Amino acid sequence: MIALLGNPNTGKTSLFNALTDSYEYVGNWSGVTVDKKVGNLRKGGELVDLPGVYSLNPVSKDETVVSTFLIEGNFDSLINIVDASQLNRSLHLTIQLLEFGCPFIVGLNMADVAQTRGIKIDVEKMANFLQVPVRSIVARKKQGIDELEADLINIKKQQEHGQVILYAKPLEALIQKLEGILPLDLPINKRWAAIQYIDDNPVVKAEIQKYMNDETMNEIVNEHMTRENITEEQLRRLIRQGREKYIHNLIAEVVNDQQSGEKSSTEKIDKFVTHPVLGIPTFIALMYLMFMLTFNWLGFPISDLLEGVISGPITTGLEAGLTFIGASAFLESMILDGIVAGVGGVLVFVPQIFILFFFISLLEDSGYMARVATVMDRLMQVMGLNGKAFIPMIIGFGCNVPGVMAARTIEQPRERLITILLTPLMSCSARLPVYALFAGAFFAQQQAFVVLSLYILGVVLALLMAKLLSKSMLKSEESFFIMELPPYRIPQPLTLWRSTWEKGKGFLRKAGTYIFAGSVIIWLLTYTGPGGIGVEMNDSFLAAIGGWFSPLFAPLGFGTWQASAALITGFLAKEIVVATMAILYVVPEASMHLALSEAFTPIAAYSFMVFILIYVPCLATVAVIKKETDSMKLTLFSMAYAFILAYGLSFLIYQVGTIWFAG
Amino acid sequence: MTMKLTELAVGDKATIVDMSGCSRMIQKRLTQLGIDDCAEVCVQNKLPFGGPCFIQCENQCISIRKKDAMSIEVCQESVI
Structure with missing residues (x-):
């Protein structure tokens, strides 16, 4: 390897x-x-x-x-x-x-x-x-x-044994002393280990402690420092100076430097995007542009076209084929009402999701992310977080799983933890089909605006929760922020496409596996019931299961068994909510929008979207939170706080909204 | 004459004299990036409301918080 x-x-x-x-x-x-x-x-x-x-x-x-x-x-x-x-x-x-x-x-x-x-x-x-x-x-x-x-x-043929770069005298003597007392069975280069030990490398220290009690080493270092009248800081500086000298010699020998002092295009762009006044507005404008393209200008027409193909030629073609081979009513219903409705209902949103992923890849590859982190740092500091927390959050718009993992670059453990807990509030692409469906049915004129409001709500909630958590959780080490701003690079088309595909692939794979299986199971639960096979949907098993939970959601405006059933399945993956809805509200020759508008009021629909945004991270996200925090308690906390927050907010929206619009 | 890094105006160049006032982690990272005593830096940008400032050093640009920049002592050499 x-x-x-x-x-x-x-x-x-x-x-x-x-x-x-x-x-x-x-x-x-x-x-x-x-x-x-x-x-x-x-x-x-x-x-x-x-x-x-x-x-x-x-x-x-x-x-x-x-x-x-x-x-x-x-x-x-x-x-x-x-x-x-x-x-x-x-x-x-x-x-x-x-x-x-x-x-x-x-x-x-x-x-x-x-x-x-x-x-x-x-x-x-x-x-x-x-x-x-x-x-x-x-x-x-x-x-x-x-x-x-x-x-x-x-x-592979030539084996190296470690080069010796000589350091200044007081340091060199200490290195050799430490090298001499390191245990023989320590499986790493001893000189290297000694230098890293003096440089206070925590990983090397831990490794040495596996083989010996490092108190003796500590004593030797302290004794050496008093004898040579040198501080720890000075020792570390000597390490750096020794290396600088080596590099200086190397550069003098191999580099021919005739640098020109002209201003790079990076500096010109930075004048604008990190401008004291224009910085944040530029970021918001870019985000707005991204959402308008994803939903209104580009994504929606393509999705609409795709929906026409799936519900039109594909469905009629399959129907004819199934009749031709003489399939049973059971099989025909499973394929048309289950798989085509469920998987198709999710696939319709593939264009919009790919457009969103394309823009996130563009932001990542161009070098703009580091600027956003810097521009946002001041605001995030007020909230008890770090500007770097903004990067996992933007990645979280695509998918929460890599978002949670990206929190690793945050050096401060407490800030990293809070970022992990809050990234699931970022509205990921899997939630997008749910919004697109409901916003299309209830708020056709203001689609992009309604969807954008949900994204912003997620960010605002995350910031408020950050404030709350950083106040209540133990204030440990001091927060710090330092970030390198790489030069801007125009992403290559191929790299950009690969990056987009890498992210979008997961969505397609889920449609083929989770959503496919989920659709079949959900359909089966609607097709069968306590009364036998081929029952009315309202007498099905799914209606019974959803019915148990529905009173819980009645105060939020969606106390139907259908909504409850969709929410339960949504824990597996949020886009299953759409698949479930598509199966449950399948009305021949009528659009799903119409069926939905009979089941929800516009306020209930908004309340439902808010609930979907927050209620609980999906299964994959919960798994990655567990892995990254290594704490069952925190994982459970991330689910519990999300559910309580979602319930409270949806309750408020529905109750206040109903009174508002009624009066 | 030494001054704080934050006292420099945007576009000013100066040499770092002392950064032992910074927190350990910031110092560690800065030195890893090659920013140490005697390094020449240039202030590229300062964000409002006490936000981070951008410093340029050896062909790279780095942003640090104002609080940390304040604890870096620099010396502006007079150009003859």
């Missing part, structure tokens, strides 16, 4: 895609790779894409993943991707890898960007200096990939 390692925003994920021919997620804000990701190499073998790090000494949780991965050592070699236009910074990580002493090669990326900035790097000299193979590549354009692959095959 080979692992890919490098700074954030250096084109690591692009290189991963180029090497593996796989449809992976490419992003351009710090930490898009939120989980260890494994792909199959074109030339055989596996490639792991690790989260972007600046150093092997971690600050946030996803950075810990990298250090742990290296120490566990379940890999053959590494590819260290180095940003040619940020050589100085990138090489700090390379030095730590040299000291760690595992076989690796350097992929010198973005050589083209460096060249336009007037930086010329002699690759051969660099390889000689580092004593490691170096290849110049442009991952986004797939240049130099073949050569890199060839190097990968050769590298």
Whole structure:
């Protein structure tokens, strides 16, 4: 197994895609790779894409993943991707890898960007200096990939034993002392471990403690500090200075720098999108544009067209086919009233969901997300959160599952936890079919506005809940925010399409599995009842189950057994609500809109949409919350608070709304 | 003469003299990004209401909170 390692925003994920021919997620804000990701190499073998790090000494949780991965050592070699236009910074990580002493090669990326900035790097000299193979590549354009692959095959033969970079005297003496007392069976390079120990690397400290009591080490460090009259901070500075010196020598030898000072287009765009006054309005305008395109201007007409095809030619075609083969009434009803109504009812919304995913991918890949996080930080700070929490929330608009995982880049544990708990309030694409259905039936004229109001409601509730939670939960460490703003990049069409497809694929897969099976089961429950098979829908099992719960929802305006049944099934996946509704309200030759308007008043419909927005995260989200928080208590809390909040708010909307419009 | 980073105007360049006033985590991250004592920085933007400020250093742009920027001491060299 080979692992890919490098700074954030250096084109690591692009290189991963180029090497593996796989449809992976490419992003351009710090930490898009939120989980260890494994792909199959074109030339055989596996490639792991690790989260972007600046150093092997971690600050946030996803950075810990990298250090742990290296120490566990379940890999053959590494590819260290180095940003040619940020050589100085990138090489700090390379030095730590040299000291760690595992076989690796350097992929010198973005050589083209460096060249336009007037930086010329002699690759051969660099390889000689580092004593490691170096290849110049442009991952986004797939240049130099073949050569890199060839190097990968050769590298397996040469084994490295860790390079020694000498540090200044007081530090060097301490390193050697610590190196001497580290236990022999410690499975990592001892010099590296000693340096990282002095640099206060928590992962390395924990690893050493598995083999020995590190009190002796602590004593040696303290004694050394008093004797040499040096502070911990100074020791750490000496480490950095030693590395700086090495890098300085390297750059002097291999780089020919004639930098031009012209203003980049990034700075010009930033003047606008991070403008003190225009920053937030620009963000809101972009969001508005995204929703108008998704719902009114582009998405709705296409969905409408698709609905015509499914309810028209496809249904009549199937009907004719089933009659022709002489299918039984049971089978005919299952296929037409169950599968076509249920799965078809959800598939109609595929165009709108893909358009939404396309825009989210565009935001991620362009580098705009880091700006949004910065612009929003002040507001989020007031709410007891971090500007970075905004990124998981925007991703949550697509799907809550990756949103919850993206919270890993938030360094502060308490802020990360709150973000995880609140991301499910972001209206994900699976809830969109429900809104589209109800908004289309009840608020046809103001569709985009009504749907947008739900998205905004989710965000506002999340912010208010953040305030509440950060006040009531233990105030532990201080909050901090620091973010790198990568240069803007125009996303490549192919990358954008892959990114959109990667997200949309899940929705289609769900339609084929969950929704398909769910539709059949729901249909079966409506077709059968205590009285036997082929009963009236009102006497079916589903009517009975829904009927038990319906009094609970009556004060919210939707006390019908149909609504209750849809809400119960909606826990599996929110779009099943639409599938269920489509099966339950199937009226031949009549539109579903008409059937719905008989069952709901407009206020009840809005109350229902609000309830769907909040009531409980879907099964997959609950599972990922459990995984990320590692706490059953918090997982249950995330479900309970959502249900209570949803009930209270829908109650208020329905009761107040009814009085308002009646009077 | 030393001053706080926040006292610089947008577009001003200065050299960092001391950032030991920052929290440990911020210091750690800044040094990882190559921003340390003696580094030359340029203030690119300041957001209103005490929002973050953008600083540029070695071809990269970074945003930090005002509170942290306030605890970074810089020195503006006079250009002769």
